[in-house]
Amino acid sequence: MKIQTKAIYNLLRLNAQETSGADVEPWALENLRDISLDALFQRLSVWGISLDKNSFISFAAECDTPEDLAELLQEESVSPKQHDQVYLLIFELWRRFLPEKQSLSIFCDELDHRIFLYDQGVFESDEPIQDILANLQEILDENQDEGEDPLEIFQAISEYCAHDLEGFIYDYITELLDGGDVSYAQELAEGFFPFLPKSLWTQFLRARILSFSDPSKANAEVARILDKHPDNETPFLFETLRFLSVSGEHRLFIAVIQKIIAQLQTEEEFEELLEIAADYYRRLDQDDVEMAIERLMKKRSLKTFTFDPRDPDLKVFAQSLK
Numbered sequence: 001m002k003i004q005t006k007a008i009y010n011l012l013r014l015n016a017q018e019t020s021g022a023d024v025e026p027w028a029l030e031n032l033r034d035i036s037l038d039a040l041f042q043r044l045s046v047w048g049i050s051l052d053k054n055s056f057i058s059f060a061a062e063c064d065t066p067e068d069l070a071e072l073l074q075e076e077s078v079s080p081k082q083h084d085q086v087y088l089l090i091f092e093l094w095r096r097f098l099p100e101k102q103s104l105s106i107f108c109d110e111l112d113h114r115i116f117l118y119d120q121g122v123f124e125s126d127e128p129i130q131d132i133l134a135n136l137q138e139i140l141d142e143n144q145d146e147g148e149d150p151l152e153i154f155q156a157i158s159e160y161c162a163h164d165l166e167g168f169i170y171d172y173i174t175e176l177l178d179g180g181d182v183s184y185a186q187e188l189a190e191g192f193f194p195f196l197p198k199s200l201w202t203q204f205l206r207a208r209i210l211s212f213s214d215p216s217k218a219n220a221e222v223a224r225i226l227d228k229h230p231d232n233e234t235p236f237l238f239e240t241l242r243f244l245s246v247s248g249e250h251r252l253f254i255a256v257i258q259k260i261i262a263q264l265q266t267e268e269e270f271e272e273l274l275e276i277a278a279d280y281y282r283r284l285d286q287d288d289v290e291m292a293i294e295r296l297m298k299k300r301s302l303k304t305f306t307f308d309p310r311d312p313d314l315k316v317f318a319q320s321l322k
């Protein structure tokens with residue numbers, strides 16, 4: 001997937017916060033939202049572009065996007081490095097001075113900004129993220145009404161985002177379900193899923209939503225997904241198992257455990273499997289099975305294990321299940 005210029009620099013900054021020692025020049029990682037107007041104009045002047053608010057707005061009147069304005073104000077011969085530095089400055093000025101002229105890059109930059117703040121736990125409520133998701137839904141619907149392909153619309157918008165937009169929507173709906181806000185989760189799913197590629201994850205999320213109104217049908221849907229896609233990857237199987245441990249049929253729970261056992265590769269995965277299983281049998285008040293699993297958990301916690309698929313504890317675990 002091609003990623004647009006502003007999204008590239010947003011992504012560089014996000015990655016730099018997670019990985020130290022990134023080999024990137026400081027200007028490429030700077031958050032220009034924190035820089036004063038005087039400093040932004042001063043930096044433009046270094047590149048031979050002398051503007052103030054009035055002249056900036058006057059030039060912008062001839063353009064539809066900050067990208068167009070960046071091209072207008074620069075000579076064709078400038079280096080890519082200079083072009084991007086000037087573009088980022090112009091973008092930030094456009095964002096502040098011309099909120100009524102919303103380009104896709106401006107909108108997606110704000111979307112990235114709010115997703116970042118949401119992930120950092122900055123918001124006191126979900127209102128800022130819900131508002132921007134409503135705006136995103138409106139953009140998607142408007143383009144679809146004009147005859148555009150839903151999947152292509154979403155793909156095009158995603159190119160302007162540093163975050164994995166599809167992944168965020170999935171994760172946010174999952175969080176809503178975990179918090180019991182089924183109505184809004186269903187609203188988002190119905191609004192966004194037509195624009196997302198069909199995947200195991202979206203099918204599973206539909207089953208989760210269905211479980212609140214019809215648990216039997218939801219379990220049947222999970223069974224169908226597992227039968228239709230027998231070679232599921234371990235992360236998907238763990239997500240399915242967590243759901244089944246609370247809302248699933250026993251036979252499905254055991255079937256997914258068996259699939260996971262066949263794919264286990266790390267000690268962390270084995271210990272996670274033990275924890276989910278212990279919680280499940282605790283809910284069933286099957287103390288004997290829970291205690292057998294907890295003995296294994298305690299044993300594994302007392303020293304460092306290197307996972308081996310032939311580990312006898314795997315057999316002990318499998319035999320303890322009812």
